Amino acid sequence: MTIEEILAYVKQHPSAKVKVAVADIDGVLRGKYISTEKFLSVLEGRLGFCDVTFGWDMADMAYDNAKYTGWHTGYPDAQVKLDLQTFRKIPWENDLPFFLGDFVNDQHQPLYTCPRQLLQKIRSEAEDLGFKAYFSQEFEWFNFAETPESAHHKNFQQLQPLSPGMFGYSILRGSLKNTYMTALFELLCKFGIPVEGLHTETGPGVYEAAIKYAGILEAADQAILFKTAVKEIAYQHGIMATFMAKISEHLPGCSGHVHQSLWDKENKHNLFYKDNDPDKMSDLMKSYIAGQLYCLPYILPMIAPTINSYKRLVEGAWAPTTLTWGIDNRTVALRALPGHSKTTRLETRVVGSDTNPYLALSACLAAGLYGIKNNLVLDKAATQGNGYKDISNGVLPGSLQEATKKMKESPLAVSLFGAEFVEHFTLTREWECKQYAKAVTDWEMKRYFEII
Structure with a gap:
């Protein structure tokens, strides 16, 4: 749709409102409904949005170590520029108009705390080198026959999975809750998230979806909206979906593998492909892989951002633990998939489903570049x-x-993402570590309560 057509649709929608959202540092969408009148009034200007978005964690606990904002600043409004190119209709909300936004500072420049702005910066670097980055992220996630109320009542223990047992790629299990699976496929596609494949994965109630590749910014938009959309659609079916990296020590974790390739600016040639190479891999692709291998230890928090992420990265659980690459090898960190001029690509398998897509894709591209x-x-x-x-x-x-x-002390990370972003992001990860350090876990209770 053209901008004129988008605005006409917004103006004539019977709800007289628009839904807008921004991404915080954890990849959680924060948003609101605004009136059509308000939306039209901020199109050429900015929408005020409390800067606590980058001053608290995913549980709305205010950081005590952040410099960007806090009690010392009074939590003023930050400025959000709505991106009309992100327009979508929400099919489970009467085709309500929806837009994503970017945070900018008072000089209308990108805000260093904004994950979406970071990705646009890295994308521009690729374009300056003559590359068009095409990416996609695939997701695995668990589904439970629970509601937020029942899950909280059970203290998130003994939750009922949507289906029992281990049954990956199951045609049979796909028919068990087919109304939900069909709704996911159809509604996501209508929402502008083109799903190429949807199937059960190994584990009780586990699904996996592959999203069609796109330009890197669009791919990240699709990925972050996918996660929230799945949760909203699940709610309508009395289901809770979770993208935690690891639910149980007895089950495989949930991946968020990132597929990537670089093309020329005319989108005619996949620059990762080389016909006369024994492995069909260009020197450019090999340098890209070498860059990721070198950078991975210093960018890992961007693709494994939570305490729980590292419970997934264990031996024998379908997630990598070593700095390795291989051709069509699912036990390595970087899985090269060469062979055809259209499909040759790299899959970064370290990435979990709990990632912020803007940061995960930024990290992969920056390291490859x-x-x-x-x-x-x-x-x-x-x-x-x-x-x-x-x-x-x-x-x-x-x-x-x-x-x-490693990331905080790395000059490499600063060179890739900028000093202000690295400082802010690593402070938020240190906060996450502190919150976990003071928690008493079920494991400790079971291990020590009676014996000690």
């Missing part, structure tokens, strides 16, 4: 067989605390 800019040579051979046993290039940091320390 680092390899290209510095002409890094992929001198490490592709891992054959079990990537968990290949520690020749090192292993991933094993906790959020360790990973955050």
Whole structure:
């Protein structure tokens, strides 16, 4: 739709309101309904939005270590510029108009705390080098036959999965709750999130969805909206969906693998493909992979952002633990998928479903571009067989605390994302670690209560 057509649709919608949203540092969408009149009045200006969006965590607990905002600033409004190119109709809300926005400062420049603005910065760097980045993120998630009220009442213990047992790629299980699965597929597509595939994964009540690739900013928009849309559609079916990286030590975790390729500006040539290479991989792709291998230890909090993320990154649980790459190998960190000029791509398998898509995609692209800019040579051979046993290039940091320390102290991270962003983001991860450190867990109660 043209801008004129979008505005005409907004003006004639019978609800006389619009839904708008912004992404916080954790990838949680924060938003509101505003009147059509208000929406039209801020199109050329800015929408005020409390800057506590970047001053608290996902549980609305105010940071005590953040510099951007806090009690010391009085939590004033930040300015949001609505992006009309993100227009969508919400099919489960009577086709209500919906828009995403970007945070900007008083000089109308990108705000360094804004994840969507960071991605646009990295995308511009790729374009300046002559590349068009095409990405997609796929998700696994658990579904439970619960409501927010019942889950809280059970203290999030002994929740009822949507279906029992381990039954990945099951045609049978897909028919068990087919009304929900059909609603997901159809409504997501109507919402501008083109789902290419949807199936059960191994684990009770686990689904996986693949989203069609797009330009990197659109791909991130699709990914972040996918997560919230799935949760909203699930609510309508008496279901709770969760994108936690790890639900149980006895079950596999939930991935958010990122697929990526670079094309020329005319979108005619996949620059990762080379016909006369034995593996059909261009030198550009090899440098891109080398960049990610080199950068991964220093950008890990952006693709494994929570305490829970590192419960997924354990040996034998379908998630990588080593700094490895391989060709069509699901045990390594970076899975190269060469072979065809249209589909040759890299899959970064470290990424979990609990990520902020804007930060995860920013991290992947920035790290790959680092390899290209510095002409890094992929001198490490592709891992054959079990990537968990290949520690020749090192292993991933094993906790959020360790990973955050590496990122905070890394000049490399600053060169990729800017000092202000790195400082703010690592402070939020240190906060997350502190909140966990003071919590008494079920594991501690079971292990120590009676014996000690």
